[in-house]
Amino acid sequence: MEYKFTVTLDTTPQRRKPTKSEMGKISNCLKLVTGLTINEFATYTTSPYTYTWIGGIFSGSICNENWQSQSVIALDFDKGLITVEQILEKLSKIEIYPQVWYSTLSDSPELPKFRIVFFLDQPIKDKPVHKLIMESLLRLFPEADNVCKNASRIFLGGKLSKIINTTPIILSKLAEILAIQTISLDHGKTRNIPKGFFETISNYVPDCTLLYNNYRNVQLKTKSASTTPTSKEGGIVIDIEVARQRIKILDSFLNGDWLYHDQLFGLATNLYYVRGGRSLMNNTMLHYNENGNTSYTENNFSILTYLNKAKYPPLPIYSFSNFAEDKDLYDLISASKDIRGHIEVAEPIKPISLTEAENRFKNEFERVLGDPKNDTINLFILPTAIGKTEQLTSVVGTIASPTNTLKVEVNMRMKIPTSTTPDAVVFEDEQLNKKLKYYYGIGLPKKATAVLYDVINEKNSKKYTTNDIQKANEYLAQLKATYQSDFTVLTTHNRALHTDFKHNTIIFDEDPINALIDIKQVRISDIQKLDNQTKLLNCDLENIISYLKASIPSEIVPTPLFSVDIDTLVDKVTMSNIETNIFEFFNSSFLMKDSVDYDLIHYVVKRELPKNKKIIILSATLPLYIYQKLFNEKINVINIKDVKQRGEITQYTKRSCSRNSLSRYVKDISNEVGDKPTITFKSFQQHFVNPVKEMYFGNCSGYDTLKGKDIAVVGTPHRDNIQYLLTAKVLGINFKTTETTMSYQKIEYNGFKFKFNCYDNEELRNIQLALIESDLVQAVGRARTLRTDAKVELYSNFPLRITSNFIY
Secondary structure: OOOOEEEEEEOOOOOOOOOHHHHHHHHHHOOEEEEEOHHHHHHHOEOOOOOEEEOEEEOOOOOHHHEEEEEEEEEEEOOOOOOHHHHHHHHHHOOOOOOEEEEEOOOOOOOOOEEEEEEEEEEEOOHHHHHHHHHHHHHHOOOOOHHHHOOOOOEOOEEEEEEOOOOOEOHHHHHHHHHHHHHHHOOOOOOOOOOOHHHHHHHHOOOOOOOOHHHHOOOOOOOOOOOOOOOOOOOEOOOHHHHHHHOHHHHHHHOOOOOOHHHHHHHHHHHOOEOOHHHHHHHHHHHHHHOOOOOOOHHHHHHHHHHHHHOOOOOOHHHOOOOHHHOOOOOHHHHHHOOOOOOEEOOOOOOEOHHHHHHHHHHHHHHHHHOOOOOOEEEEEOOOOOOHHHHHOOOOOEEEEOOHHHHHHHHHHOOOOEEEOOOOOOOOOHHHHHHHHHHHHOOOHHHHHHHHHHHHOHHHOOOOOHHHHHHHHHHHHHHHHHHHOOOEEEEEHHHHHHOOOOOOEEEEEOOOHHHHEEEEEEEHHHHHHHHHHOHHHOOOOHHHHHHHHHOOEOOEEEOOOOOOOHHHHHHHOOOOOOOOOHHHHOOOOEEEEOOOOOOEEEEEEEOOOOOOOEEEEEEOOOOHHHHHHHHHHHEEEEEOOOEOOOOEEEEEOOOOOOHHHHHHHHHHHHHHHOOOOEEOOHHHHHHOOOEOOOOEOOEOOOOOOOOOOOEEEEOOOOOOHHHHHHHHHHOOOOOOHHHOOEEEEEEEEOOEEEEEEEEOOHHHHHHHHHHHHHHHHHHHHHHOOOOOOOEEEEEOOOOOOOOOEEEO
16 A cells, blocks of 8 residues: 555645736635645646645644644756756765656746655654755855745645655655755754754654664763764773674775665664764775775764754664674674673573373362362463373363364363254344354444344244254254253353353463454544434444544554444444444454554453353463452462474574565575475565465464474564553553663573563563563464474474573
């Protein structure tokens, strides 16, 4: 999908340059705020549309004082002093590439008049940054109309347009290049930089909050006020020879190879924090310039002056280095001081034998079953393939599996009589299917059952097909049998959470955390569609829509109590054109507007375990920290996870293998893995010779087809930050937005000390690490190394206790 840029439009076509009075009318008509792609912009601002536009978004009338943000800027050239080609050449020398130019309404062969338009990857929201960009561009191009610097500048459409490229300009890069250019033109002084610019520019730097712990306590108090980079420096002491051995781009620079702006700037943000790093950079550029190897300009030397004011964090080396050796390096200091991927064992792991583990599991399980006390939550943390399903085959109670498929598999192995809840049924009546889906989804199974009884009611024999009535009868009969059964009831996680079966013991085979804490999305536009359909039902959703539109992006807030008649909505509304989980949203606990897509709302539904029941959860992947926060003193933990493996798990930890990192070297790992069956991220499966299509991170539970096979597991399954933050809120963890930063830092977790990119906030970090560990253990466990000779090759920098050896 093409990115859209927000502009303010007047959709009245203009065929000539308006008079002053006509411009006043046009100004009053500039009200349509809309998003346009670069192609759409080029179309609508030229013939035959020739719409008038402003790049700025305003609060109230159009004036500089009411300016709020801007992602499209432009320069006018109407004096015939410079050509488009000359402008583009001049910009390319400082690595700025505009997207569109078009001839204005008063353009002529005798006096060419045109407009250059720049599209930014994110809106400018601070006036000092806007001022710096516009004044610097006008300083660079004195031939342009000086009025363009006004945020409220109105631009008329034109005759013909040309798209130069469709890649937006990175705003932080544009600002830094122009600020450095301004400093350079003023002989290394910063006096022409607008007041407040340096304080606000860090808001636009990608991953600005990712300031690595290595730099946290660096006190550069010895920095001189001088703008020359040769002044006395503070910073961290490193062995520069070790650094250049480990960081290819640093070695290349110190050997006199030419670096472009992006590479030089990125390297400078790292050397800035090193004792003597700025002097080293300055002297290296001077040395190789004098030798004729390089031609570094005043702009290049001014980078250091700029960083002295802007205080950038070190940019990740992989983001600017073009060397394969640097693909997974974060920063210069950690790369110099640490052995990449080194795992230190903080406490020795003493695995017990399989026989001992089996006996302990059997004894503890029987003890818990025999305990007369109800209302307890017993968490069995077990190795994969310990034989938990076999242990269940003679148990009387309610046994819940993650899916209907696994429920059927358990039923086939049972040694005692059972009663099984029906699988989901698909009716011919699509509206009926949607009603049932929504009632089950929001935790109202009795409502769903009432709908089914309505289907079999003789009064409705003409309303539903014979086939649907028969299906409903069979479904209800099977459901009733399980409600009344004294036999062991086999069901699913979701139904077990919403149904009161006769048995006092409920056993969850595998971890039900995703059913307990369910994170989904809804679109405001879908609620708007719902509102449009229900006007005649007196169901007013406008207050909800207004509330969501006014909510602040990325801010997590409790979901308000909405006065919405859900029964009426589900019963009356045609759902065919509404695609998201809208009704569950009304029962959510917290919500958050997406930081990029303002139409998208993320929400979390918290469900409870049945009350006054003995709960037993059997899993190799229990996120213990989350359960401890959810249920406090109610939990009883039986930990039998450290068991000697018959097979072998070799873990390669030098590369992080997160989604972002893996994209840079997936081909290398694919070559190493070869044709082994490979479990990885779903979106990366096509990069491997033999991916296991049905299994990927987040969907590995219950599969047994890889038992005894040599496999590869590739990836560190970090989840979306939204999942961690919404989970934390549901657990009652309070945190400020400023506490949601991540760092590549040394941590101690699960008996290991290692470097990892994780939250600085300890509670958020514990949630993050628990979920990552769960996904990895589930994937590795598919080979069943506990009981087979299978070999697993794991590519991840997150250490597992079941790993046989670490290679870094």
